[in-house]
Amino acid sequence: MLADFYLLDDELNEEERQIRDTLREFVKKEILPHIGDWWLQGKFPMHLIKKFAEMGLLGITAPEEYGGLNLSKRVYGIVARELEYADSGIRSFVSVQNSLVIYPILTYGSDEQKRRFIPKLISGEMIGCFGLTEPDSGSDPASMKTHAKKTKGGYILNGAKMWITNGSIADVAVVWAKDENGIIKGFLVEKGFEGFSTQELKTKISLRASITSELIFNDVFVPDENVLPYAEGLKAPLSCLTQARYGIAWGAVGCAMATFEEAVNYSKTRIAFGKPIASFQLIQEKLADMLTEITEAQLVAWRLAELMDSGRASFRHVSLAKRNNVRTAIEVARRARAILGANGTLAEYHSMRHLANLEAVETYEGTYEIHTLILGEYITGIEAFR
Amino acid sequence: MKVMVFIKRVPDTAAIIKPSSDGKDINRENVPFIINPYDEFAVEEAVKLKESKGAETVVVSIGGDEVKEQLRRALAMGIDRAILVKHSEFWKLNPSQIGESIVEVAKRENPDMIILGKLTIDDYTYSLAPYVAYKLNYNLITYATKLEYLDGKVKAERETDLGNEVWEAEFPVVVSAERGLNEPRLPNMRGIMMAKRKTIEEIEINLPQYTYSIETFTPPPPRKGVKILENVDELIKALKEEVKVL
Numbered sequence: 001m002l003a004d005f006y007l008l009d010d011e012l013n014e015e016e017r018q019i020r021d022t023l024r025e026f027v028k029k030e031i032l033p034h035i036g037d038w039w040l041q042g043k044f045p046m047h048l049i050k051k052f053a054e055m056g057l058l059g060i061t062a063p064e065e066y067g068g069l070n071l072s073k074r075v076y077g078i079v080a081r082e083l084e085y086a087d088s089g090i091r092s093f094v095s096v097q098n099s100l101v102i103y104p105i106l107t108y109g110s111d112e113q114k115r116r117f118i119p120k121l122i123s124g125e126m127i128g129c130f131g132l133t134e135p136d137s138g139s140d141p142a143s144m145k146t147h148a149k150k151t152k153g154g155y156i157l158n159g160a161k162m163w164i165t166n167g168s169i170a171d172v173a174v175v176w177a178k179d180e181n182g183i184i185k186g187f188l189v190e191k192g193f194e195g196f197s198t199q200e201l202k203t204k205i206s207l208r209a210s211i212t213s214e215l216i217f218n219d220v221f222v223p224d225e226n227v228l229p230y231a232e233g234l235k236a237p238l239s240c241l242t243q244a245r246y247g248i249a250w251g252a253v254g255c256a257m258a259t260f261e262e263a264v265n266y267s268k269t270r271i272a273f274g275k276p277i278a279s280f281q282l283i284q285e286k287l288a289d290m291l292t293e294i295t296e297a298q299l300v301a302w303r304l305a306e307l308m309d310s311g312r313a314s315f316r317h318v319s320l321a322k323r324n325n326v327r328t329a330i331e332v333a334r335r336a337r338a339i340l341g342a343n344g345t346l347a348e349y350h351s352m353r354h355l356a357n358l359e360a361v362e363t364y365e366g367t368y369e370i371h372t373l374i375l376g377e378y379i380t381g382i383e384a385f386r
Numbered sequence: 387m388k389v390m391v392f393i394k395r396v397p398d399t400a401a402i403i404k405p406s407s408d409g410k411d412i413n414r415e416n417v418p419f420i421i422n423p424y425d426e427f428a429v430e431e432a433v434k435l436k437e438s439k440g441a442e443t444v445v446v447s448i449g450g451d452e453v454k455e456q457l458r459r460a461l462a463m464g465i466d467r468a469i470l471v472k473h474s475e476f477w478k479l480n481p482s483q484i485g486e487s488i489v490e491v492a493k494r495e496n497p498d499m500i501i502l503g504k505l506t507i508d509d510y511t512y513s514l515a516p517y518v519a520y521k522l523n524y525n526l527i528t529y530a531t532k533l534e535y536l537d538g539k540v541k542a543e544r545e546t547d548l549g550n551e552v553w554e555a556e557f558p559v560v561v562s563a564e565r566g567l568n569e570p571r572l573p574n575m576r577g578i579m580m581a582k583r584k585t586i587e588e589i590e591i592n593l594p595q596y597t598y599s600i601e602t603f604t605p606p607p608p609r610k611g612v613k614i615l616e617n618v619d620e621l622i623k624a625l626k627e628e629v630k631v632l
Contacts, residue, residue, distance in 0.1 A: 014455075018462060018578045026572055056575030069575055 002264060003257040005295050008302050016075055023082040026055060031086040036347040038209040042202060044089065045209070046169070053124030057083075058097050062106060066118040073308040077250035077301060084251030085258045088357035089210030091251045096165045097121060099243035101128030104174050107239065108186055108231035117172060117188070129170035131161030131189075131215050132237045138163075139370050140385075142234055146177040146217065148185060154223040155179070157187060157195075160216050163364065167213025168198045174228075175215065176237045186228035186236060195220040206360035242315045245365045246308060249321035250301045252329040255358060256294045259329075259336035259351040263287065266340050266349075283339060290332045297325040316378045323371035330358045387441040387535075387557075389432045390497035391465070392488050393425040395449055395456045395476075396508040405603050411477065412508075412603060421456045424503025427563035430570040431501050431533060433464035439535060442466060446491050448484060449476035454586055461581035462573030468586040469495075473593075481509065483593045485517035490591045492522055498557040499540065504529050504564050515562035525555035529564040 001009070012020065030048065038045055052058055060076045062068025069075075076098065084091035102121050105113055120126040137143045146159025157177055167173070173189045173196075189196055195218040204212060228236070264287060267278035277283050304321045307313035336351040337344035344351050362368050370385075377383045397403060398418040406413045421429065435441040445460040447453050448471040457468040471487045473479065492500060500522075505512045519526035532543035539556045544564070573581075615621050626632045 014458070015578050015582055018458065018573065018581075019575050022462075022572050022574070022578065029572075054574055055572070060575070069579060071575070071579070075575075 001257075003260050003291070003294055004298070005291055006298065008298055011302070012078070016078065019075060020078050020082060023055070023079060024085075026051075027082055027086045031090060035087050035090070035209060036350075036353065039087070039089075039353050040208070040347050042204070042208045044093070044169075044211045048090075049093075049124045049127065052094060053122070057094050058124055059102060059118070059122030060098055062098075062102050062118060062122060066106075066114060067122040068102075068118075072305075073246065074302075074305040076247060077305050080247040080251040081254035081257075081301075084254035086254075087209050087353070088251065088255060088361050089207045091247070091254070092165050092207065092210050095244050095247045095251070096130060097128055099247055100130035100240050101172070101174055103243050104130075104186060104228065104231065104236070104240045105188070108228040108236055109188075110225075110229050112225065113188065113228070121172075126171040127166055127169050129164050129166040129173045129213075129215070130237075130240065131164050131167075131173050131175040132241075133161060133163050135160060135162045135214070139367055141176075141237065142184075144176065144178060144184070146175070148177040148179050148187060148222070150180060151221070154221055155187065155227065157189065157217045157220040157222050160214060162214050163201075164198075164213050164215050166211055167215050168200045168211055170198075173215055174240075175217070177217075183232055184234050184237065186231040187222045188226040188228065189215075189217070189220060189222055190226070193220050193222065204360070206356050208356075238315065241365055242318050245318045245322040246304065246313075248361060248365055249304060249318065249325045252322075252325035252358070252361065253294065253297050253301050255329040255354045256290075256297060256325075256332040259333040259354050260287075260290045260294055262350055263290065263336035263339040266343070270341075277339070286335045286339060290335055293328045293332060297328045300324055316374055319366065319371040319374040322366060323368055323375070326358060326362045327368060330355065330362060333358060387435065387439055387499070388444070388495065388497045389435050389441045390444050390446060390492060390495055390500045391425070391428040391432045391460070392446045392500070392502040392514070393429060393456055393460055394422045394447060394484070394503075394506045394508070395419050395453045396422045396506055399423065399507060403605055405605060409602050409604075410600050412605075414477070419452070419455070421459060422503050422506045422508070424505060424507070424563050424565070426503075426570040427565070427567045428501035428503055428561075429460045429463055429465060430568045431561075431563065433571070434568065435535065436464060436466070444469060444495060444497070446471065446488060448473050448479070448487050450474050457586055458578075458581050459573060461584045461586075462577040463571055464577060467584055470586055470588050472588050472590050477508070478599075479593070480596055480598060481511045481513045482517065482596055485514050485521065486593055487591050488514065488518050489521045491589070492518065496558075498559075500524065500558075500560045502560075502562055504562040515560050519560035522558070522560070525557075525559040526561075527553050527555050527559060528562045530561050531564050531566040533561065533567065 056069050059068035060071050064070050080091050105117050121128055132141055134144050148155040148157050171191045175187045175189045176184055179185050197216045199214045201212045267283050268276050270277045300321045307317055333351050333355040340349055373384050398420045401417045404413045432443045436443045443465045444467050445465045446469045447457055469491055515528055527542045529544045530542040531545055534541040540559055542553045544551050
């Protein structure tokens, strides 16, 4: 594969290689031929959920006792990369289920909650979503207004969550809200709870093949057994984001590879001034820069996988990778679009769609700027958030 | 019920094939390999039988360690275990020798049914199923497009130039798979991880020697460029003067 210039995939073991190859076949057969249309129609391919589950994509690192595969973070990274090769929205669905729903229930949930939700989330019978961001509270989640008031047998939840992937199709929402003492707690809000409603955002010009919604809580009673017992404070939701951001760092590599390959293929067949445009120095320079940047992003992702799998990664390592790799993917996609000329603006090609998606990916799960400040704080010891 | 399938490692149909330096074979370097597509129908059918009837399934192939890649895929699709007949240059074997390997393994395994592709895309001899059925004295159904399992026998549909036929054959039977028999599944991640725990038994078989071999291999000529004609008159002129068919 042209984009794996440093042969990093040679490090995969036989099973990991088979997983990668099978996913590539799956993406090529089930997603790539249709993704342009789904994106234009603003439609998430619901029929793929069952197939994702059959493939094992919904419980990659979860323990086997709940139906998971108990695989490494490296495999999770490869999955994110191969899915985002197709589309960031498709990868987002899988990221949310794994990192933002299954992970918090496994990490902060009771045994009863794990038994009740995890197997069904892994089998695709249940879809989950994660509610942290609010209409007026994005980069500063501590300012959230959604609150939970203790009542007999549970809590009364009020507020709203915004930009929630899978929100309108979720059977269970992991919702973060402040209790009466201002402490952030996690609540498992189920579809059908009285006072809980969702509103899909239909006018996005990014991640159009993904469902994004607002969650609205109007005096929603959440029973005590649906409160995550071991989550207290902002650290809990942020730890989930660390997992999801790790997947994004890998996914962005997939985007970059896809747009790079598209640009290479196009440049070799598109004729201008009597010869393929690949023979012009300005095109070759672009391609050389793209390959170099992709190689750097890959190295970051691979090393981060090692740190994650050996328990040495901090959220700061993840911040650097998310920040760098998404920006790289944007810059690679933008040059790919330019190489494709006017054709690059069509949905029949992939680069412009990736580029439009990546604008959201750069903002969600910690904006580029927030990750800059996380690194700034690490480097200087001075917090510049406020 | 015990079902045995045979698979062969063949070059990917999408691969660009070049001749080897001696001109008698293909250049096997840097070519991606797959399970022969017709054999993959056989694997899928066996896995379906395992799921629906609890059949015991075994996949057989011939070659060196490289063939384990294809055997693992069959195991990942759901086959119970694998047998590899060791041979360092299996691509040089002729169909009778490969047929003989299948016969020898079948004598050990005693399957009720052997399913294999109607042909392998690398040599196109269509000969394995008849050879194996004849040597083992099994019933034979070739080019099956649909299989249905009854007690102790199998009902098969096959398409011929004259029309469709429905056959019934008692076990033991050899069936060759035609396109349309099923849609082979992709292995899933669980299957891939489980395949790691399944065994690939390696065996040696003394193969009979034959005195025929491939003399030369020439890839098909490259396709000529496309010419777009403006109107019917030009087309007729081209057919008369250039292609000379009118």
